Amino acid sequence: MGSRASTLLREEEIEEIKKETGFSHSQITRLYSRFTSLDKGENGTLSREDFQRIPELAINPLGDRIINAFFPEGEDQVNFRGFMRTLAHFRPIEDNEKNKPVSEPLNSRTNKLLFAFRLYDLDRDDKISRDELLQVLRMMVGVNISDEQLGSIADRTIQEADTNGDNSISFNEFIKVLEKVDVEQKMSIRFLH
Amino acid sequence: MDDLWPVAVGVFQAWMFVVVFFIMLPAMCGLSLGVTSVYIQILVKILEWATLRIQRGRQEQPSVPVPLPNGIIERAGGSMEEEMAPAGAEFSLSDALFFYKEGVESIVDDQVTQRFSSEELASWNLLTRTNHNFRYISLRLTVIWGLGVCVRYGVLFPLRITLTVIGLSWLVIGTTLVGFLPESSVKTWLSELVHVTCYRICARGLSATVHYHNRDNRPQKGGICVSNHTTPIDVVILANDGCYAMVGQVHGGLMGVLQRSMVRSCPHVWFERSEMRDRHAVTNRLRAHVAAKNKLPILIFPEGTCINNTSVMMFKKGSFEIGGTIHPVAIKYDPRFGDAFWNSSKYNMVSYLLRMMTSWAIVVNVWYLPPMTIQEGEDAAQFANRVKSAVAHRGGLLDLDWDGGLKRGKVKDSLKEEQQKKYSSIITGQSDHDSSSLTT
Missing domain, CATH: 1.20.5 (Single alpha-helices involved in coiled-coils or other helix-helix interfaces)
Incomplete structure (x- = not known):
């Protein structure tokens, strides 16, 4: 049971996470108890398997890509700090944060979009190539659409987005395509207070 | 030192006298002296007071988190079609956002894995084990909690242990003796008597207060009783109000001893682990049992595993392929008095029972639903689903389509x-x- 969960989280640590992510004190303790319940190895970090044990995530066509977003390049463990940093991207944008000029918060529109962009950018070279798009498309549709049809979907998508003619989608081109999309709503989760 | 012995013996005798004459004998006859109900009323008063005090404490110390029994996020809940529709019937780069959001939501708060751990309460019930973020709130609250510990461990626990030991030995001895009798209506009657009295004593041993609703729908002979499953105690709760033939796997240890003695007097259906895999053989044995119309109704928990008293998970279709009338039952424990859920991956049977016996009490509602039969054009899986929804609705539980087998297994591709x-x-x-x- 999570009864001892909150005692392991030091007060200073909570303050630091609060500052970095914008989550409230009680949201942090709650997410910590969720984190510890996912941590079956009980070593203070989550592995890919810990995530895959969530059935709803396991049936998500992009499950593996989403799990990947929690892990820094080349690492296979994520601690609570890193876990919270990724989740912070999904906080809704609050009004008082919008006109804060200092550093850009993790949940800004641009950061949300960058996160979505990385979902497609498999090799992290800041470009979505035709091949990468095809691979992600294949994850989403499974065996239900033919190679040919999927190829033409990928071609069309790149054609529409590509403005500099390099046959791939850069982050700026990605922003342009999603200009009219309500990213704020589609990439925000309502965490209760 | 020599004077201590007679005193100890005297105390023990007085103890046993109280247990036997004031609890056991009335229990065996199905009578109640009303002590439990007074105890429950006092408990409710204390818990209500504690709730108010905690709420006040929370206003004074804002860092004490409010428990959220319904999850820590509010889901948007739009379906795939709704979310994708504005983009038209073509692929758009923003489609991935739908899967992304859903995926992260399930990481923060999912429907399934939570059902396999203790439910979160809306307010603390003065048991440290059920409070996730215990904080010092007030002196009076702490004193009450301390008194509670003394009462639960000092008075209730020994009382309950005594009762349970008497009840279980009565079951083993009684059923073994009845087992020697030749097959006759007397044997059946005696066997039922032994079972019911044993369960009544055991129920007292857990301070169980059971409210049965719609008793005219009680399962009849030759039928199959299906129920949602929270704990092995479900059996004691249901058997307090009638006899059932039980179906299940042969266990080892304490459970094994009980199972072996019970089967001598009464046709319970126990399977070896290897037999259990052969679904065909299982169905045939159950079918034969149901076909003999004079045998006790079979009790089955089609979820196949214990769920934490908040929801009903998929009913496995096996029990619905047997045929015959299904008598659905919904069981819902009152979580304020103790967490009845058996988290079998964390606690073994004995330590679970010890936790139950040191909790406040078990208060549970049992609803008998009208019998259901398979409809024309319906297959077993659909029928199972229909029964499950009825049970969930009646018990006020969340109706989930997920397989309880996910507690241990992996999700199907x-x-x-x-x-x-x-x-x-x-x-x-x-x-x-x-x-x-x-x-x-």
């Missing part, structure tokens, strides 16, 4: 393929709405 199929049909513009059997 076919469910992911279903999602992919659904998405494919959206972007190719041939949406069909009938294939969505799993709504998340």
Whole structure:
């Protein structure tokens, strides 16, 4: 049971996470108890398997890509700090944060979009190539659409987005395509207070 | 030192006298002296007071988190079609955002894995084990909690242990003796008597207060009783109000001893682990049992595992292939008095029972639902689903389509393929709405 969960989280640590992510004190303790319940190895970090044990995530066509977003390049463990940093991207944008000029918060529109962009950018070279798009498309549709049809979907998508003619989608081109999309709503989760 | 012995013996005798004459004998006859109900009323008063005090404490110390029994996020809940529709029936780069959000939501708070751990309470019930973020709130609250510990461990616990030991030995001895009698109506009657009295004593041993609703729908002979499953105590709760033939796997240890003695007097259906895999053989044995109309109704928990008293998970279709009338039962424990859920991956049977016996009490509602039979054109899986929904609705539990087997096993690939199929049909513009059997 999570009864001892909150005692392991030091007060200073909570303050630091609060500052970095914008989550409230009680949201942090709650997410910590969720984190510890996912941590079956009980070593203070989550592995890919810990995530895959969530059935709803396991049936998500992009499950593996989403799990990947929690892990820094080349690492296979994520601690609570890193876990919270990724989740912070999904906080809704609050009004008082919008006109804060200092550093850009993790949940800004641009950061949300960058996160979505990385979902497609498999090799992290800041470009979505035709091949990468095809691979992600294949994850989403499974065996239900033919190679040919999927190829033409990928071609069309790149054609529409590509403005500099390099046959791939850069982050700026990605922003342009999603200009009219309500990213704020589609990439925000309502965490209760 | 020599004077201590007679005193100890005297105390023990007085103790046993109280237990036997004031609890056991009335219990065996199904009578109540009303002590439990007074105890429960006092408890309710104390818990109400504690709730108010905690709420006040929370206003004074804002860092004490408010428990959220319904999850820590509020889901948007739009279906795939709704979310994708504005983009038209073509692929758009923003489609991935839908899966992304859903995925992260499930990481923060999912429907399934939570059902296999203790439920979170709306307010603290003065048991440290059920409070996730125990904080010092007030002196009076702490004193009451301390008194509670003394009462639970000092008075209730020894009392309950005594009763349970008497009850279980009575069951083993009684059923073994009855087992020697030749097959006759007297044997059946005696066997039922032994079972019912044993369960009544055991129920007292857990301070169980059971409210039965719609008793005229009680399962009849030759039928199958299906119920949601929270704990092995479900059996004691149901058997307090009638006899059942039980179905299950042969266990080892304490459970094994009980099972072996029970089967001598009464036709329970126990399977070896190897036999359990052969579904065909299982169904045949159960079918034979049901066909003999004079045998006790079979009791089955079709979820196949214990769920934490908040929801009903998929009913396995096996029990619904046997045929015969299904008598659904909904069981809902009152979580304020103790967490009845058996988290079998964390606690073994004995330590679970010790936890139950040191909790406040077990207060539980049992609803007998009207009998149901398979309808024309309905297959076993659909029928199972219909019964499950009825049980969930009656018990005020969440109706989930997920398989309780996910507690230990992995999710089937076919469910992911279903999602992919659904998405494919959206972007190719041939949406069909009938294939969505799993709504998340």
